[in-house]
Every structure is written in C-alpha cells, then in structure tokens.
Amino acid sequence: MAKKSGSVMVVGAGVAGMQASLDLANSDYNVYLVDKSPTIGGMMSRLPCIGFRGVECQRNMSADNGAAPRSEDSFPTNDCAMCMFSHRLNDVGGHKNINVITTSEIRNIEGELGNFDVTLVDYSDDEKESKVQVGSVILSSGSQTFDPSALDFLGYQYPNVVTGEEFERLINESEPGTGRLMRPSDKQEPKKIAWMQCVGSRDINRGGNGYCSSVCCLYAIKEVSLVKERMGADLDCAVFNMDIRTFGKDYEKFYNNVRCQDGVRFMKARIHTISEDPETGDLNVRYMDEAGTVLDETFSMVVLSTGLEIPKASVELANRLGIELNHYNFVKTDPFQPVQSSRPGIYICGLFQGPKDIPESVTEASAAACLAGTDIVESRGDDLEKVEFPEEIDVSGQEPRxxxxxxxxxxxxxxxxxxxxxxxxxxxxxxxxxxxxxxxxxxxxxxxxxxxxxxxxxxxxxxxxxxxxxxxxxxxxxxxxxxxxxxxxxxxxxxxxxxxxxxxxxxxxxxxxxxxxxxxxxxxxxNLNPLQEKIIPVSKHALIIGGGIAGMNAALSLGKQGFDVVLLEKDAQLGGFARKLHHTIEGKDIRAYVEELVSEVNANDKIQVMTEARIIGSKGFQGNFVTQVAVGSGDDMHNIEHGVTIVATGASEYQPKEFLYGEDERVLTQVELSDRLEEKGASDIESVVMIQCVGSRNEEHENCSRICCQSAVKNAIHIKKLNPDARVYVLYRDIRTYGLLEDYYTEARRRGVIFIRFDRETPPELKKTSEGLVVKIKDPVLQRELEISTDLVTLSAGVVANDTAEISRIMKLDRDSEGFFTEAHIKLRPVDMLNEGIFVCGTAHGPKLISESIAQAQAAASRATTFLAKDVIRLSAVTAKVDTDHCVKCLTCVRSCPFDVPVFNEEENCIEISETLCQGCGICASVCPRQTIQLSFYEDNQVTCKIDALLAG
Amino acid sequence: MADFEPTIIAFCCDYCGAPAADLAGSMRLEYPSNIKIIQIPCTGKVDVMHLLRAIQKGADGVYCVGCVEGTCHYNNGNFRCRERVNYVRTLLEEIGIEGDRVRMYNLSSNEATAFAAYAKEMTDHIRELGPNPLN
The missing domain is CATH 3.40.50 (Rossmann fold)
Known part of the structure; x- marks a missing residue:
C-alpha cells in the first residue's frame, strides 16, 4: 500500500474550518484550506459581534465599531471576541503549514483514506482544475440563513422588516460614531421593535425546516441587548416566541439579564400576519397569544430571526463525494461518532453537521482535526516546509532607536x-x-x-x-x-x-x-533588553482525569496516535455516570457503548488505567507536569510525568429537594424513570407527570441544564411506545429540544404527550392525597387551574458538576460558581483551560449530551496533540534572575516563592532559580532585601521608568 | 481644592487587575482619566520602593489591583502586596503624608464594573485629600 499523505484538506474556512486547520497545522500536518469565497472567515466574519462572556460582560458585545471597514482584508476589531477572531484569521493566513486556497471548490475526491486525490476547481482562474493529494478531509462548509421571502405573511417585502443579520448590520452601519439605529424606510429612530423567532425553523408546514436552528434565540437576545444599549430605556422591544432556548453555557444568565430590562418583553405567541401601514411605514403584527386571543400591535420595525439551513451547493458536494445526508440535508452522523461521515477518512464539523452555536462548532472542528490527523499519524510532519527566523540582530550597546x-x-x-x-x-x-x-x-x-x-x-x-x-x-x-x-x-x-x-x-x-x-x-x-527564551522538551504523555465516556474517548484518541496516556478514575471501574443510563434519544444502547469503550481502552497498550485514583499533588507546567496520584486505599503512590492534562471529571444528576422527592417513592428523577421503564416497562402506568427545570433555571442554579428537555421527551416517547394509553404530561417553562432534537419533540406531541407551560413565578404544586399524587398547574392555554391525578411524578433534575474542589485547588484550575470548569474563552476556546497545556471535556465543562461529550473529548485530544506533537516548547523569558555576585544568601526568596523555585545550591554555594520552573510572578524580586533578583521584562528600572515618565510629564 | 486633577497610578496584575481594566474598556465603562495603569505580572511584584517612588515623584495617589484574596494566580502575591501597602501607609503617616493615598483593591478578572467603581472611588478620595504635599 502506498505511503499515506501527511496533508489534510479542510473545506470551508469559517470559524470551524479555521479551528480544524490550526489544530492540524500546529500538530505538524500540512493543511489545504479551501473556500469558495475570496476570503476566509465564513459567516462569522459577517457578524458584527459574537461577544458575550457571561453575565458580567453582557455589554461587552456592544463594541462600538460603527464605521469600521468590512472590506476583504480588514475586520472590525472590537473586543467582543471579534478581535480574537481576527487574530485567528491572522494566525490562519500567516501559518506556514496552512495553504489557503480561495475562490475554489471541490469537484471530486477519488481514492481512499490515506491517499485521496482531490480535484479542485478555481473560479477566479477560468475554472481551472488542479489536483491535490491528501490523507483525510474535513468538511466544514457551513450553512446559509433561511430566506424568508417565500413566507409572505411575514412581510419581508416591506422595508422595515429585516432579518437578524441585516438588523445587526443596520446597528453597525447607521450613523457612524454614535451607532444609533435608523430604520430603512425613513431613517427615523424606531420606537418599538418586534422580533419574530423561529422563522424558517421549527416549522413543518410553511418553512419546511422541522429542526430548531439553535442559535436564533441567543442572537435575538443579543440584538435586543445591543439595541437597548444604544437606544436607551424608551425603546420597546418585544420578542415573539414559542420557547426561548438559551441552553448554552451561561446563556440563561444572559437571557435573564436582558429579560429584566425595562421595555423588553418576551411573549409566547403565534404570528398570523405582518402588514404595513403604507403612510407611516409602521408594521401591524397580528398574532395569537397563548390563550388563543387574536391581537394586533403596531411596531416601527420587525426583525425576523431567520434560521440556518444547508445550501444547495453543499448538498451537491456531499452527493459528489458519496456522503450520506439526513432528511434535513445535514450530514448523517452516529451519536457515538459525531464528526464521522459515512465515507471513511472524511469528517464533518460545524453547521454542516447540524445546527449549532460557535462553541460547539469550534469543538467539533477540533474533534474532526483529531480524527483526520489520527488517520495519517504515521506521516505527521512529512509534508511540511521548514521556515526559520533570520539570525537575531545584536542590539547590545546600541543607543535606543x-x-x-x-x-x-x-x-x-x-x-x-x-x-x-x-x-x-x-x-x-x-x-x-x-x-x-x-x-x-x-x-x-x-x-x-x-x-x-x-x-x-x-x-x-x-x-x-x-x-x-x-x-x-x-x-x-x-x-x-x-x-x-x-x-x-x-x-x-x-x-x-x-x-x-x-x-x-x-x-x-x-x-x-x-x-x-x-x-x-x-x-x-x-529600558528593554533582548531576552532569550528557554526551550524545553515536551513529555509525550497525557494525564486524563476521569474515566467516563469523555475521559475514555480522549484517552483512545491520544492512544491511537501513539501517545502514552494515564487514565485516572476515582471509582473502582471505568464508565462514569453513563453506566446509569440506558439509551440515547436516537435509541442507541449506551451501556453497550460504554462496555465497548472500556474494552477498547483496556486493549490499548498505550493507555494505563488507574482506578480508585486520587490526585494528591501536582506541579510543573505545560509540557512537563508531575502529578502525584494515590491509588486504592493504601499508600500506593505514583508520580506521573505528563506533558498535558485533560480534565474529564464529569457531572451527575441533581438530587432534588423539591416536590416530595425522597419522601414519596412515586416521585422519581428522569434517570430513575428510565431504570424503571427498562425493568418494569410501562404497562402498569396510567399517567406520568414530568416537571421540567427542577434544580435548573432557579435562584440556586441559574443556568439551564441543557439536556433535561430531551431526557423528558425521550422517556415520554418511550412510555408512549410501551403503552400508548398511558397519559404523559410534561410541565415545562420552555422546551429546549435544540437542533435536530426538535424532531423528537414533534414525535412526542404526535404520540399524544401533553405539554403544559408554566412560568418561573407560578410553578406546579404537588400534593399527596388519599387517592394518590395530584399535580396542580395553571394552564395558560385553557386559562384555568388544572389538577392532574397521577401514578408517577418524574422530575427533570438538572445536571450538577461532580465535586472537584480538591482537584481544582491542587491543580489550580478555574471553576465557575456552579462547579463546572471554566474554559479559556466561552466561544472561541471552549476546550482549552486558561492554564496552558490543560484541557477540559465532557460534562465537567457543563451539561451536554453524550454525542457532544464525545466530540469535546476528541477535541481535547486534538488540542493536547498540538503540544504532544512537538518535541520542544519555548518558555516565556519572563523569569527571575539572581545576581549571585551580590547575593548574600539570606534565603528570603527561598522562603517566599509560592512555587519553591529558588533553591540554595550547596555545591556552588549560591541561590539558583530555575528558568523552567519559574512562573514569572516576581515575588522573589520584590522581597529580595539587596535587590539582587530581577524579573526579566519587569526589572526595577523597567517599572520605575514608567512612574518617572508619567510624573515628569 | 476640589477641582484639582490628581495623578493616580494603578498597579494592575496580569491575571485580574489588568484584564478587568481591559474589560472595562470593552464594556465602555467610564472612569476618571486620572488613573494611569502600570501592568505587572502579580501585585506581589509591587515593591515598597515602587509605591514610595510614585509618591516621592509626585503622584497624588497610588493603588494596587490584585486578584480576590485566596485566588491569586501566584497563591499569595496579593497578600504580600496588601502587607506592603499597609507598611507604606504607616511610613507615609510617619512623615506626615496621608497614608490613605495608597490603597489595595482586590477583584476578579471579569469584575470590570468593580474596576471602574474603584477607579472612581480612588479619584474622588484623592480629590478630597487634595494634592500630594510633596508637589
């Protein structure tokens, strides 16, 4: 067989394609990044801002880039992560291992994994064809926004009805400098703006797209926040919706923040028609509220929150390449192989895989990079050109210029x-x-x-x-x-x-x-001096903490690339929380999958499993960690040297304190209900009431737990399949069956599951009576109180992070207030932790589905590979240096260093500060009584000169 | 006295003070322009000499912004800084300069609003104290 190629082709240079390219390029593969447009950046480069870093910084996204040019080569640089994105554009454009090929498309791919022959056609050059040899391929060709023209009742033909994307552009482009918004028809400031959610999504009648586009709720909320900030409290914003789906990490906090502002309304409604008053340009929105009353309201502008869909060109591409699509034209994937297409060696990420937001796209991109790289691991580095920096100019002794x-x-x-x-x-x-x-x-x-x-x-x-x-x-x-x-x-x-x-x-x-x-x-x-960076070898071992689905997937992904892995599990066996689950919503057997993973892990000679393991100490830095692990109850201690760490400590189901849980055995959680259905079936169940958001979206746990809606829908369908006569009620606040999960919500309703909405302020009540359990709820459709007698009550208990207080303290890992580990950037670096060389995956990072955990685990492996593939790391030159000639060896530095780096060398009779271990805080420099220690780049004169310069001015 | 424009130096650490200041910018939070930031890796790097020199050279106020106590990226740098700040305050009092011209604040990197609020508080406070008597 021919030797495999050391190159990968990435098709589509949006945020996902760029991430995949960078991961592969930084793991020493040669990358061809192909895009049919003349520039890279994809949909994201058309968005004014994606900003949002949790509730503290919601205003962050309003970066005022009013008149920033958006031509081909310059991008708005506001600090709402767009500058990070544009930095990434620079990284891709300037990466020596990435060949960017624009205005080109793939005509065909022949051959097989390891040796694909890709035929490209260049539209800028008279459709000239060229051939490129690669070992594997990643498709990240993205999506387009739904065109609402065909839905005439929405009034898109009127000038003051715009799509979300157009609205964001209006915000940014109108009146440079102030950014105040003017509506298109008469350039007047709007007084009232309405948002219409689910345009082209969740609509099997007129729009044709039955799925949820997953992003529109958040972007509408973002737009409300943006425009409110610019236009002030007088502006009235109304968001007409069926459900608000802020299921992403920290999104709920953001929603709550916007929801509570003056002049912001979120209304459950169905839209009948939008019509224009030709004289004023105002728009009349006729809608039906939850109670079925038809109402009219006038707005100055209407924003259509259009969904995402797969462009025809991508469908044709998939057909040419022989890749199976699902009934919505997204690439068909298996829940346990979320980024794998039906053709071996061709992977998929981002929106072509399914509707999703940026963090999931970026995560999948890394996952796809992991698998695409693993396919050709034996050829890593073979296709690279060596580039070297010129020799350094000696500036010593020169006057500063x-x-x-x-x-x-x-x-x-x-x-x-x-x-x-x-x-x-x-x-x-x-x-x-x-x-x-x-x-x-x-x-x-x-x-x-x-x-x-x-x-x-x-x-x-x-x-x-x-x-x-x-x-x-x-x-x-x-x-x-x-x-x-x-x-x-x-x-x-x-x-x-x-x-x-x-x-x-x-x-x-x-x-x-x-x-x-x-x-x-x-x-x-x-006062600056040239500094030399220390170059250190990388330990090609990985430590993975947590042996659940995420941890095992990460271990296998690295093991298959030939890196040594130590996999730690706190319990006696691998498997984690997944052992308590039965089937995915698609019907896949989770326990069988876990067993398969366990045996694969055990069979891989690169993976060493330590069960009943506990971390008791850790030191070191990227490339060179040493972690102390105690195994079992005795004193079986191990010192593990590793270059990277992957945190996969998982999460559990919330143990409710509400609704008689633990007091009455007829009150179960969703996980317990699945157990019961597996064991006893549902033939004896006459009725079940499921209560959503137990332990989520409340004061104690403000965030949405993301997966409980699908758990409820899954179990509800299961009951209906087992016993169609059983009555199943789901009491919910918003049903958040995002993406393709929406199909199951539709199926549940079709099977007769009854969904009743309640507000946060008026939750259902559960009473134990002599006849059984009775749930009281106010039905907003019927506008009256209902009492439902039921055999079982199932609580959709949220997801809580496992206790990682000790690990986070020992390893200095950031966690949020809910105990989930914090990623380096919520949108663009969802797998990296702030500490270099440490990555997070699975539910340790936040609630997620198994397929999402697997993708993130593979992504963590990919991010880890960018370190492990290197022989050396260059360390920062910001380290402490001791002037041994003047040091009196008082040992103050030895006592003061938080990391015990300075040591007294008895042989040499001097203080030594290791450049490799020094963290660069400068504490030793500031405690040294004789000022014989200086922190490079922050030497005393380099700090005091700033004081002097300021005060001399 | 109230309309004098004080010059105030803020030593901000790499991990919390400076990111919070950056975020304050991203969030367009306004705070007095009297505040001039000097970034250092950790507030534990701020030397007594740096604080004194600022006052000696004529700064009307100096403060350090470090991580929340217990969360210092370098474990205890912010505690060291607080000690030094307190020490400098006593030294200044001894020579007849208000010790409260030198302060320590703690916040986390996403607390931009706190950063802006402290900047304002410090400026108002120094305005009340009046110019550095050494000027």
Whole structure:
C-alpha cells in the first residue's frame, strides 16, 4: 500500500474550518484550506459581534465599531471576541503549514483514506482544475440563513422588516460614531421593535425546516441587548416566541439579564400576519397569544430571526463525494461518532453537521482535526516546509532607536483619540526616531510595513500604541522576530481599552491620557533588553482525569496516535455516570457503548488505567507536569510525568429537594424513570407527570441544564411506545429540544404527550392525597387551574458538576460558581483551560449530551496533540534572575516563592532559580532585601521608568 | 481644592487587575482619566520602593489591583502586596503624608464594573485629600 499523505484538506474556512486547520497545522500536518469565497472567515466574519462572556460582560458585545471597514482584508476589531477572531484569521493566513486556497471548490475526491486525490476547481482562474493529494478531509462548509421571502405573511417585502443579520448590520452601519439605529424606510429612530423567532425553523408546514436552528434565540437576545444599549430605556422591544432556548453555557444568565430590562418583553405567541401601514411605514403584527386571543400591535420595525439551513451547493458536494445526508440535508452522523461521515477518512464539523452555536462548532472542528490527523499519524510532519527566523540582530550597546506605531483601530481609537496628535507627540519623546499611525496596526499590510520600517530606520525598540499585550502582543513579537529583532524589545501601549474606550465622552482627556500612556511606554521601551527564551522538551504523555465516556474517548484518541496516556478514575471501574443510563434519544444502547469503550481502552497498550485514583499533588507546567496520584486505599503512590492534562471529571444528576422527592417513592428523577421503564416497562402506568427545570433555571442554579428537555421527551416517547394509553404530561417553562432534537419533540406531541407551560413565578404544586399524587398547574392555554391525578411524578433534575474542589485547588484550575470548569474563552476556546497545556471535556465543562461529550473529548485530544506533537516548547523569558555576585544568601526568596523555585545550591554555594520552573510572578524580586533578583521584562528600572515618565510629564 | 486633577497610578496584575481594566474598556465603562495603569505580572511584584517612588515623584495617589484574596494566580502575591501597602501607609503617616493615598483593591478578572467603581472611588478620595504635599 502506498505511503499515506501527511496533508489534510479542510473545506470551508469559517470559524470551524479555521479551528480544524490550526489544530492540524500546529500538530505538524500540512493543511489545504479551501473556500469558495475570496476570503476566509465564513459567516462569522459577517457578524458584527459574537461577544458575550457571561453575565458580567453582557455589554461587552456592544463594541462600538460603527464605521469600521468590512472590506476583504480588514475586520472590525472590537473586543467582543471579534478581535480574537481576527487574530485567528491572522494566525490562519500567516501559518506556514496552512495553504489557503480561495475562490475554489471541490469537484471530486477519488481514492481512499490515506491517499485521496482531490480535484479542485478555481473560479477566479477560468475554472481551472488542479489536483491535490491528501490523507483525510474535513468538511466544514457551513450553512446559509433561511430566506424568508417565500413566507409572505411575514412581510419581508416591506422595508422595515429585516432579518437578524441585516438588523445587526443596520446597528453597525447607521450613523457612524454614535451607532444609533435608523430604520430603512425613513431613517427615523424606531420606537418599538418586534422580533419574530423561529422563522424558517421549527416549522413543518410553511418553512419546511422541522429542526430548531439553535442559535436564533441567543442572537435575538443579543440584538435586543445591543439595541437597548444604544437606544436607551424608551425603546420597546418585544420578542415573539414559542420557547426561548438559551441552553448554552451561561446563556440563561444572559437571557435573564436582558429579560429584566425595562421595555423588553418576551411573549409566547403565534404570528398570523405582518402588514404595513403604507403612510407611516409602521408594521401591524397580528398574532395569537397563548390563550388563543387574536391581537394586533403596531411596531416601527420587525426583525425576523431567520434560521440556518444547508445550501444547495453543499448538498451537491456531499452527493459528489458519496456522503450520506439526513432528511434535513445535514450530514448523517452516529451519536457515538459525531464528526464521522459515512465515507471513511472524511469528517464533518460545524453547521454542516447540524445546527449549532460557535462553541460547539469550534469543538467539533477540533474533534474532526483529531480524527483526520489520527488517520495519517504515521506521516505527521512529512509534508511540511521548514521556515526559520533570520539570525537575531545584536542590539547590545546600541543607543535606543524607538519606533512608535499608533493604531486607529478603525474608529475604536481614532473615533475618540486624536491619533495624529498622539503620533506627533510621540515623535518628540526621547529616543524616538520614527513614528507612524495606521488604520489597523494588526493588519498584514501594517505588520509588513513595521518590518520595513524596523530595517529602514534601524529601529531597535518598538512601541505599538493600540490594544492589549494579551490580544496582540504575540503577533507583534513575531513581527519583530521575523526581521531579526528580539521579540522582547516590544512594548504595547494600550490606548484603546485604557483611553479611547473608557473616556469616549471626553476626547480631549482621552487624547491626553493616550499621550501619557505612550510617554510611559516609550520610557519603558528604552529600558528593554533582548531576552532569550528557554526551550524545553515536551513529555509525550497525557494525564486524563476521569474515566467516563469523555475521559475514555480522549484517552483512545491520544492512544491511537501513539501517545502514552494515564487514565485516572476515582471509582473502582471505568464508565462514569453513563453506566446509569440506558439509551440515547436516537435509541442507541449506551451501556453497550460504554462496555465497548472500556474494552477498547483496556486493549490499548498505550493507555494505563488507574482506578480508585486520587490526585494528591501536582506541579510543573505545560509540557512537563508531575502529578502525584494515590491509588486504592493504601499508600500506593505514583508520580506521573505528563506533558498535558485533560480534565474529564464529569457531572451527575441533581438530587432534588423539591416536590416530595425522597419522601414519596412515586416521585422519581428522569434517570430513575428510565431504570424503571427498562425493568418494569410501562404497562402498569396510567399517567406520568414530568416537571421540567427542577434544580435548573432557579435562584440556586441559574443556568439551564441543557439536556433535561430531551431526557423528558425521550422517556415520554418511550412510555408512549410501551403503552400508548398511558397519559404523559410534561410541565415545562420552555422546551429546549435544540437542533435536530426538535424532531423528537414533534414525535412526542404526535404520540399524544401533553405539554403544559408554566412560568418561573407560578410553578406546579404537588400534593399527596388519599387517592394518590395530584399535580396542580395553571394552564395558560385553557386559562384555568388544572389538577392532574397521577401514578408517577418524574422530575427533570438538572445536571450538577461532580465535586472537584480538591482537584481544582491542587491543580489550580478555574471553576465557575456552579462547579463546572471554566474554559479559556466561552466561544472561541471552549476546550482549552486558561492554564496552558490543560484541557477540559465532557460534562465537567457543563451539561451536554453524550454525542457532544464525545466530540469535546476528541477535541481535547486534538488540542493536547498540538503540544504532544512537538518535541520542544519555548518558555516565556519572563523569569527571575539572581545576581549571585551580590547575593548574600539570606534565603528570603527561598522562603517566599509560592512555587519553591529558588533553591540554595550547596555545591556552588549560591541561590539558583530555575528558568523552567519559574512562573514569572516576581515575588522573589520584590522581597529580595539587596535587590539582587530581577524579573526579566519587569526589572526595577523597567517599572520605575514608567512612574518617572508619567510624573515628569 | 476640589477641582484639582490628581495623578493616580494603578498597579494592575496580569491575571485580574489588568484584564478587568481591559474589560472595562470593552464594556465602555467610564472612569476618571486620572488613573494611569502600570501592568505587572502579580501585585506581589509591587515593591515598597515602587509605591514610595510614585509618591516621592509626585503622584497624588497610588493603588494596587490584585486578584480576590485566596485566588491569586501566584497563591499569595496579593497578600504580600496588601502587607506592603499597609507598611507604606504607616511610613507615609510617619512623615506626615496621608497614608490613605495608597490603597489595595482586590477583584476578579471579569469584575470590570468593580474596576471602574474603584477607579472612581480612588479619584474622588484623592480629590478630597487634595494634592500630594510633596508637589
């Protein structure tokens, strides 16, 4: 058999395709990233903002990028994660292992896994065909938004009826600078805006798409929040919906926050027609409320929350490639193999796999990368070109020659701060020999220009006055390195977040402050020294904590690539919470799957399983962790060396305190009901009442547990199948059968399951009477109180994180208030943890379905591979250095270091601070009584010069 | 006195203070422009000498913004900083300068609103105290 290719083709350069490409490229595969449009970025680059980082920062998304250009090569850079996204665009565009092929499409793929021959057609070049050899393929061609033109009752033909996407563009483009919204017909500010949910989704009659698009509720809420912030409390916003589906991590908090604002209404309703008053341009919305009353209300604008669907071109592509689709044209996948298509070697991620939000798309992209890479693991690195940085210019002894680059950041800085005056001012500062101002300093063109200017003006220090070191530091450091300047000769002056954005109403003050900040930065730049990074080997072992479905999948994904894995399980056997489950909603046997996984794990000689394991200590850093594990009850201790850690500690079902649970044996949880149905069937059940949101969406647990609606629907269908005469009631607040799960909700209703809605404020009551259990609820359709006598009450108990207080303390892992581990970024880095080299997957991260846990486990393995595939890691040069000549060995540093890094070397009779172990906090430097310790990059003079410069101004 | 514009230095740590300040920007929270931030890896890196130098060179106020106590990325850096801040306050009192020109605040990285509120509180407070007597 021919040797496998070391390349992967990724089709579709949206957020998913980009993530898959980066993972593979960083794991030393060569990537061809193909997109039919002229640019990369996909749907996400058309969105003004995806921002949202939990409830604290809901305003985060309103970043005012009013007139930021959205041409092909520059992207709005607001801090609502779009700047992170544009950074990622830069990463992809500039990655030496990624070949971006635009305006091209796949005509055909011949051959098989390991040796595919892909025929591409280039539309920019007269449909010229070319061939590329790859080992595996990832399809991430995304979706399009539903076109509401055909649904004439929605009035899309009227100018003031727009889709969500159009609305977001209006918010952004109208009246640059202030961002105040004007409606299309007469450029007047709207007074009342209505949102129509589920346009083209959850509609088997007129729209044709029976599934839930999963994203529209959140984006409508986001739009309400955006526009409310701009237009103020007087604006009336009404969201007409069937259910509000904020099921994602922390989304419920965001919903609650917006819901509680003045002038925001969420209304359960069915839309009859939207018609226009031709004189005013206002729109009359005729709708039916829950009680069946037909009502009319006038709005100045209507926003249609259009859903997602698969474009015809993707269907044709799938047909050409021989990939099976489901009845909605999404790629057909197995719940236990969520990113695998029907053709071996071709994987699927993002919206082509099913409707989903950004975090799930990004997660699946990494999962697909994991599998696509594993297919050709023996050829890893074979197809790469070696690129090296030029030799470093020696700047020692040179007088500082500082270049200052002041960024407009579109209008983000330039709209407030007088950038020209800052630039002019910078040119008067000591040691500054060159200044420039740029629209977007982070664009490719500007960075190329910075390189040219460094060389032309012999710059030996660079100050970029733009945003944060965290956002852009690494990028500009690379710019320096690529022309031979040591990357630590860079200083960032954050005139955006610290001046323009916080003093927008006082432009003069903002400009003055920007000058102050630049003056401080120039002073510091003059004092910077070149630093060398330590290069350390990577331990090619992984530690996985938790032996449930997620942990086992992660272990197998890494084991199959030849990396050694230690899999820790706190119980006596592998399997985790899944052992308590029976079937997925699709009818797949979960227990059989768990057994299969366990035997696969046991058969893999790369995976070492430790059961009854407990972590008692951990130290080290990315690439080189050492974790102490106690196994069993005795003193069987192991020191495990590992390069990466995957946290998969899982979750459990909430144990209710409500509704007589534990007091009356007829009150069960959904998991207990499944057990009962497996054991005793349902022939003896006359009626069951299921109560949703027990232990979720309340004060104690504010978030939605995501999976309980589908659990209820699953069990309800199961009962109806076993005993069609049984009466099944589901008492719910919003049914959240997102994505393709909606089909099962439809099926349940078709089978006669009765769904009754209740409000948070008026929950059902459960009474024990002599005749049995009675549930009281106010039916909003019938507008009256109902009393339902029932044999069984089933509580849809939420998902609670397993107790990980100790692990999180020992390993220093962040958890949220509900005990779920916190990802590095809720949208764009859903698998990474903030600590480098540590990843999270499965329900330890938040409630999710088994298929989603599997995808995230494979994704964690992919993220881990980006470390394990490397032989070395470059460590930060920000470490403490001791001047042994002047040190008096008082040992204060030894006692003070939080990580026990400084040690007294008896042989050499001196203090040693390991560069590898030093975490760079600088505590030792500040406690040293003789000031013989300096923290590189933050040496005393590099800090005090800023104080002096500020106060000298 | 009330209309003097104080100069205030805020030492913000990499893990909580500075991200909260960044987020305050992203959220467009307004706070007085008197606050000038110096970023350091950990508030535990802030030296007594840095605090004193700021006052000596004429800053009207100085404060440190570190992680919430117990959650310092470097375990105990913020406690060390608090100790030093307290020490500097006593030193200043001894030489007749209000110790309360130097303060320590703790917040978590997503508490941008708190960051802005502390910035305002500090500015109002220094305005009340009036200019640094060394100026």
């Amino acid at each position: 500082i270049g200052v680059f002041v960024c407009n950041c579109g209008v983000n800085i330039g709209g407030v701060v007088d950038v020209n005056s800052v630039q002019e001012y910078a040119s008067t500062l000591p040691n500054v020999v060159f200044t420039d101002s740029n629209l977007f300093t982070c664009s490719d063109e500007t960075r190329d220009r910075i390189k040219e200017m460094i060389i032309e003006h012999k710059l030996n220090r660079v100050v970029v006055a733009s945003c944060t070191l965290e956002n852009r530091g690494e990028m500009f450091m690379e710019t320096l390195a690529s022309c031979g300047l040591n990357k630590y000769l860079l200083e960032m002056a954050n005139i955006r977040n610290q001046a323009a954005w916080v003093h927008a109403n006082a432009p003069d003050m903002a400009t003055q402050k920007a000058k102050d900040i630049v003056r401080m930065s120039v002073a510091r730049a003059a």
